[in-house]
Amino acid sequence: MAKVYVTGMGIITALGDTLELNRDGLMQGKCAIGKLDSFPSKYAETLLFGEIKHSNAQLKKMLNVNVKGVSRTSLLALHAFNQAIQDAGISEKELSNSDTSLVIANTVGGMCLTDELYQDANQHNSGSEYIASYDCGSVGVFLQDRFKIRGIVNTINTACSSSANAIMYGARLIKKGYAKRVIVGGTDSLAKFTINGFNSLHILSPGLCAPFDKDRSGLNLGEGAAFLVLEGEDSIVDQKIIAEVKGYANANDAYHPSTLSENGDGPFLAMQQALKQAGLTPGDIDFINTHGTGTENNDEVEGRAMIRLFNKVPAFTSTKSNIGHTLGASGAIEAVYCILNLLHQEIYPSLNFKESITDTRLIPEQSYSKTVINNVMSNSFGFGGNCSSVILSKV
Amino acid sequence: METQVLKQELKEKIIEFLNLIDTKPEDIKDDQPLFGEGLGLDSIDSIELIVLLDRNYGIKINDPKEGRKVLVDINTMVDYIEKNRTK
Amino acid sequence: MFYIHQTVCISPQITFPEANLEQLIICNENKLYAKEPSYEGIPTGILRRMGKAVRLGVAAALPLFKLNDQLDGIIIGTANGGMEDCIKFLNQIMQYEEGVLTPTNFVQSTSNAVASQLGFFSKNKGYNITHVHRGLAFENAIIDAEMLLDDNKEHTYLLGGLDEISTYNFNIDYLCGYIKKESITNADLYTGKTEGSIAGEGVSMFVVNNNSKDAISNFRAIQTIHTTDDKELAAVFKKFLAENLSDRETVDLFLTGENGDFRYENVYETLESILKEDTVVARYKHMCGEYQTASSFALWLSGWILQNQNVPMHMLKTSLKKNEIANIVIYSNYQGFQHSFMLLSKV
Numbered sequence: 001m002a003k004v005y006v007t008g009m010g011i012i013t014a015l016g017d018t019l020e021l022n023r024d025g026l027m028q029g030k031c032a033i034g035k036l037d038s039f040p041s042k043y044a045e046t047l048l049f050g051e052i053k054h055s056n057a058q059l060k061k062m063l064n065v066n067v068k069g070v071s072r073t074s075l076l077a078l079h080a081f082n083q084a085i086q087d088a089g090i091s092e093k094e095l096s097n098s099d100t101s102l103v104i105a106n107t108v109g110g111m112c113l114t115d116e117l118y119q120d121a122n123q124h125n126s127g128s129e130y131i132a133s134y135d136c137g138s139v140g141v142f143l144q145d146r147f148k149i150r151g152i153v154n155t156i157n158t159a160c161s162s163s164a165n166a167i168m169y170g171a172r173l174i175k176k177g178y179a180k181r182v183i184v185g186g187t188d189s190l191a192k193f194t195i196n197g198f199n200s201l202h203i204l205s206p207g208l209c210a211p212f213d214k215d216r217s218g219l220n221l222g223e224g225a226a227f228l229v230l231e232g233e234d235s236i237v238d239q240k241i242i243a244e245v246k247g248y249a250n251a252n253d254a255y256h257p258s259t260l261s262e263n264g265d266g267p268f269l270a271m272q273q274a275l276k277q278a279g280l281t282p283g284d285i286d287f288i289n290t291h292g293t294g295t296e297n298n299d300e301v302e303g304r305a306m307i308r309l310f311n312k313v314p315a316f317t318s319t320k321s322n323i324g325h326t327l328g329a330s331g332a333i334e335a336v337y338c339i340l341n342l343l344h345q346e347i348y349p350s351l352n353f354k355e356s357i358t359d360t361r362l363i364p365e366q367s368y369s370k371t372v373i374n375n376v377m378s379n380s381f382g383f384g385g386n387c388s389s390v391i392l393s394k395v
Numbered sequence: 396m397e398t399q400v401l402k403q404e405l406k407e408k409i410i411e412f413l414n415l416i417d418t419k420p421e422d423i424k425d426d427q428p429l430f431g432e433g434l435g436l437d438s439i440d441s442i443e444l445i446v447l448l449d450r451n452y453g454i455k456i457n458d459p460k461e462g463r464k465v466l467v468d469i470n471t472m473v474d475y476i477e478k479n480r481t482k
Numbered sequence: 483m484f485y486i487h488q489t490v491c492i493s494p495q496i497t498f499p500e501a502n503l504e505q506l507i508i509c510n511e512n513k514l515y516a517k518e519p520s521y522e523g524i525p526t527g528i529l530r531r532m533g534k535a536v537r538l539g540v541a542a543a544l545p546l547f548k549l550n551d552q553l554d555g556i557i558i559g560t561a562n563g564g565m566e567d568c569i570k571f572l573n574q575i576m577q578y579e580e581g582v583l584t585p586t587n588f589v590q591s592t593s594n595a596v597a598s599q600l601g602f603f604s605k606n607k608g609y610n611i612t613h614v615h616r617g618l619a620f621e622n623a624i625i626d627a628e629m630l631l632d633d634n635k636e637h638t639y640l641l642g643g644l645d646e647i648s649t650y651n652f653n654i655d656y657l658c659g660y661i662k663k664e665s666i667t668n669a670d671l672y673t674g675k676t677e678g679s680i681a682g683e684g685v686s687m688f689v690v691n692n693n694s695k696d697a698i699s700n701f702r703a704i705q706t707i708h709t710t711d712d713k714e715l716a717a718v719f720k721k722f723l724a725e726n727l728s729d730r731e732t733v734d735l736f737l738t739g740e741n742g743d744f745r746y747e748n749v750y751e752t753l754e755s756i757l758k759e760d761t762v763v764a765r766y767k768h769m770c771g772e773y774q775t776a777s778s779f780a781l782w783l784s785g786w787i788l789q790n791q792n793v794p795m796h797m798l799k800t801s802l803k804k805n806e807i808a809n810i811v812i813y814s815n816y817q818g819f820q821h822s823f824m825l826l827s828k829v
Contacts (some may be wrong), residue, residue: 127657384598
């Protein structure tokens with residue numbers, strides 16, 4: 001079957017608004033997780049977050065958004081989307097051609113607008129400007145309308161694995177002939193809803209998250225967006241090819257709504273099937289961008305699943321130690337980071353690690369290095385047992 | 396409040412809070428384990444019971460693991476409430 | 483493209499466990515609530531946590547799990563699944579000022595709660611996904627299933643669409659102008675000349691694979707588009723018909739998502755005028771109400787019509803002249819800008 005290539009990327013995270021800023025931050029081992037600047041929450045002073053230091057008003061101005069009812073989630077998406085289509089050199093005409101599709105992922109939608117949603121849900125008189133912007137689909141609808149996208153448009157929500165699934169769905173649309181090019185990605189913004197939700201489950205870290213560390217005590221929430229332009233081999237004329245979407249898989253842990261099983265069948269099967277789909281063996285993977293949230297449950301189970309699959313677990317890190325857990329955006333953001341690994345043949349340090357988990361004894365890479373990387377695996381494991389794995393390869 | 400009355404109240408509150416359909420207070424024995432084989436509650440329930448203790452009795456338990464030591468059965472819970480309630 | 487085998491539909495009409503569609507169940511307050519079943523297959527320990535969408539979804543899938551223990555994956559479309567729990571959690575945040583909160587509502591509020599519970603109940607570790615793109619959530623689930631079945635010829639998947647009416651959803655939809663301001667009865671849905679429709683809910687589940695033997699129906703084609711331009715939509719419809727029906731085939735039944743919102747009346751007239759005169763035109767939203775994944779009800783209904791070779795009178799917009807119904811085209815319209823066409827045929 002024809003290959004699927006990445007021909008453009010865009011990103012915005014707590015590390016910065018551009019690919020360059022993100023790469024610089026990763027290379028320097030920068031931790032962009034800290035106190036909330038401008039977010040009204042009880043937890044602004046006590047917990048740490050990967051906040052993007054632009055207010056909504058600033059984002060609207062930067063992005064020339066003059067219509068009402070656009071949530072922060074949509075604004076972040078627009079920023080990354082713009083970058084991606086510019087990077088890929090997609091024309092307006094191509095964008096609105098029926099062979100261009102959009103597949104986007106998010107978990108928050110417009111629920112970042114806690115106060116407006118509360119009012120609109122509970123009172124009957126008149127709605128806020130955001131009345132039609134609360135659902136997850138609102139972001140895709142916003143982008144579809146702004147860019148007049150006529151091909152298949154889809155939104156996926158499988159919690160933390162959402163945008164990994166978006167990448168997969170987009171690649172498959174191309175392989176099956178439903179689209180010539182697909183812009184895939186994910187976005188999520190910080191929201192009182194998710195902050196309080198994760199806090200109620202006692203899985204937010206009181207300090208900085210420490211993925212794969214023995215004393216890890218939870219995750220830090222972050223926000224961000226990333227988009228990739230995927231095009232089929234047959235559509236390549238003079239576009240620059242950045243990487244290949246080599247393999248992918250989606251499996252379910254089928255154990256518990258918010259915890260992974262001890263054996264980690266979901267993570268194991270996702271990784272194993274992605275390798276099979278890619279036509280690769282475990283030994284072909286040079287590096288893994290783990291899900292690595294820093295929670296007790298995830299890191300131990302993910303470690304165990306990696307050990308089950310790989311004779312020798314490849315070098316791995318968690319970029320959530322730089323920017324926090326960006327939920328629906330994490331799969332796409334981490335895919336972009338994997339492509340940076342491939343393009344520049346380098347590994348960025350994982351942060352806040354001191355001692356390995358007793359049971360698995362795995363140690364993430366802790367310093368920057370130049371190294372040969374042909375195939376990178378990016379893992380995303382979400383609530384509901386939704387586990388996805390994407391393999392990206394050098395071209 | 397008398398211990399027996401508190402036990403009854405606690406059972407009613409647990410049933411309501413955890414939405415234990417089909418369970419009546421008299422179905423819950425004082426020494427019946429809340430988790431595992433007994434009443435069959437799980438990790439999310441343990442967090443919910445911590446919230447119950449906070450909202451109804453003003454008791455704050457910050458670590459769910461510490462909470463499990465208290466949330467063994469009705470007897471241990473009532474004992475803890477009597478010693479620590481602020482409401 | 484693929485074959486539909488066993489199906490379950492829980493809706494405001496009599497559709498589960500047996501269907502009786504001749505009798506239209508009436509509602510008078512702009513809300514068509516699904517007839518909730520007994521939930522006897524769901525242990526109370528798990529049922530107690532489930533919001534309506536989740537328990538409806540599980541109740542619909544359980545009979546299908548009994549008949550199919552080797553499913554290869556679960557593919558769900560839901561736009562608002564879990565919204566009720568979402569807003570209950572939000573209310574907690576406000577009421578307790580971000581204090582100590584109970585997590586159940588949060589965990590149940592994620593859109594993938596249904597698919598995840600289905601995976602849990604069936605211990606299915608295969609593909610598991612939730613599509614949430616509003617009025618095309620179910621359509622994307624179908625496209626996903628199509629692609630999977632094309633890649634995996636021997637596989638069988640559970641495909642489903644569902645959404646619930648929650649107090650909060652309804653309020654937001656009302657403020658958006660999606661619900662009629664005046665109270666009407668669903669029997670009169672198409673007679674008024676006002677904006678908005680009536681709220682609905684339901685779940686429809688389908689077991690799908692590439693095997694034609696014992697199949698109820700043959701799902702042949704799907705097309706989705708975002709547009710508010712009737713001309714563009716008409717062109718897409720003509721292309722859909724030309725590409726998917728041979729010269730010898732006719733559209734016997736055109737089943738439309740007309741929903742009583744007079745703002746979109748023209749669209750239906752335009753599309754109906756493209757079809758031959760002997761095509762029967764029928765409608766379904768007076769049965770299930772308006773919700774983002776109502777096309778899943780339409781798909782179930784079409785399968786029923788193909789099996790029973792009958793279209794209940796209350797559905798007919800034009801009179802029934804056909805001796806045989808072999809090909810049904812379903813047209814779904816969500817708020818005048820998300821559209822889909824589906825072609826379902828007799829096996």
